[in-house]
Amino acid sequence: MVSKRSGFTLVELLVVIAVVGLLIGLLLPAVQSAREAARRMQCSSNQRQIGLAIQNYESALQSFPLTTTGSGTVGRPNGSGFYSWLAMILPQMEQQSLYASIDFSVPMTSANSASTPNYFKIDIHSSHPNALPAATLLPTYLCPSDPMQRTAYAGTARPAPGSYVGNLGWARLTTGVRGTDDALPTTNGAMPIDNPASPSSWFTKRLRHRDITDGTSNTAMVSERQINSLVPFAGVIGSQMPPGPDSIMSYCGGSTAARSLPRWISYCIGVTVPDPAYSAPHGKAWISGSTIAANLYMHVMPPNTRNCHIYGGEHDGNNLVTASSMHNGGVHVTFADGHTNFVSSKIDNVIWWSLGSRNGGETTTELE
Numbered sequence: 001m002v003s004k005r006s007g008f009t010l011v012e013l014l015v016v017i018a019v020v021g022l023l024i025g026l027l028l029p030a031v032q033s034a035r036e037a038a039r040r041m042q043c044s045s046n047q048r049q050i051g052l053a054i055q056n057y058e059s060a061l062q063s064f065p066l067t068t069t070g071s072g073t074v075g076r077p078n079g080s081g082f083y084s085w086l087a088m089i090l091p092q093m094e095q096q097s098l099y100a101s102i103d104f105s106v107p108m109t110s111a112n113s114a115s116t117p118n119y120f121k122i123d124i125h126s127s128h129p130n131a132l133p134a135a136t137l138l139p140t141y142l143c144p145s146d147p148m149q150r151t152a153y154a155g156t157a158r159p160a161p162g163s164y165v166g167n168l169g170w171a172r173l174t175t176g177v178r179g180t181d182d183a184l185p186t187t188n189g190a191m192p193i194d195n196p197a198s199p200s201s202w203f204t205k206r207l208r209h210r211d212i213t214d215g216t217s218n219t220a221m222v223s224e225r226q227i228n229s230l231v232p233f234a235g236v237i238g239s240q241m242p243p244g245p246d247s248i249m250s251y252c253g254g255s256t257a258a259r260s261l262p263r264w265i266s267y268c269i270g271v272t273v274p275d276p277a278y279s280a281p282h283g284k285a286w287i288s289g290s291t292i293a294a295n296l297y298m299h300v301m302p303p304n305t306r307n308c309h310i311y312g313g314e315h316d317g318n319n320l321v322t323a324s325s326m327h328n329g330g331v332h333v334t335f336a337d338g339h340t341n342f343v344s345s346k347i348d349n350v351i352w353w354s355l356g357s358r359n360g361g362e363t364t365t366e367l368e
Contacts, residue, residue, distance in 0.1 A: 066205065070198050122290050131157035304322075
């Protein structure tokens, strides 16, 4: 008597494999979506911690944290300059030992000195006195959705990147929405800025809650900016950037001139090729106050669109860095009162511009 063996036929096996593959295909987007939701939640938490640190800093030192975009002079509070606001709040971020390890008496770049500043490089060498703290990766300064890749583009110290940026307001000499207002003479954002080596009436060196007359709940303080991990290469027309989204590229916005906010946008959009010298440094060093490190941003271009640079603005932070993220549909914004919202990329331009100004009397409606 012959016994029969039970089992799968080849056809049945192929059907099972096909069904399993289909189920995996249906499940994968859900898994990816859940992971991104967790990353987005962590990113929002990071910004809330940063917002709280800024509030504590202001309470203790009677000013929001200062960024120095140039070399300092002897006796200045921030020593020899080129330090970002992110470096200033380290004690409030429970990073007191890291803060204490930084020698603020030297400029935070090997390409600069108090006598010969070079505003076109970050260039933190491994021999710099602050090479170790500069290279310290801080998870709270990184959005987990941003595919960060550390490079030596900012110097052989391989400084650690950062995802979060402080609001500097509008571009210098901006003439408002309609172009009929007086040209903006000083910064109108929420973060103070200075370049002790190159004094200017544009700088607002100290800012407190009381200086935000448009209301702290209506004025942006911090947002996110994608880190550019791409490295320029030698092309047929000189240095070029590899292909990448506009949100990590910087296009020429011309030189400083009196323009309305809509005019700034149309001027920026009209440029076809990004500039590697201004694109590649974005986000490369959280410790750096250098303008091209892009640790400050402006409320000019809508969220998640291109960045534009202004020739001649390297020494004073006058750079059209745009809020951007890897999150679908918008960016996180932390306001001057400490609360954090997710703001749609489709937010009305006038509302976006208004959120960037601390003292213009603009009114804002409910966020999208």
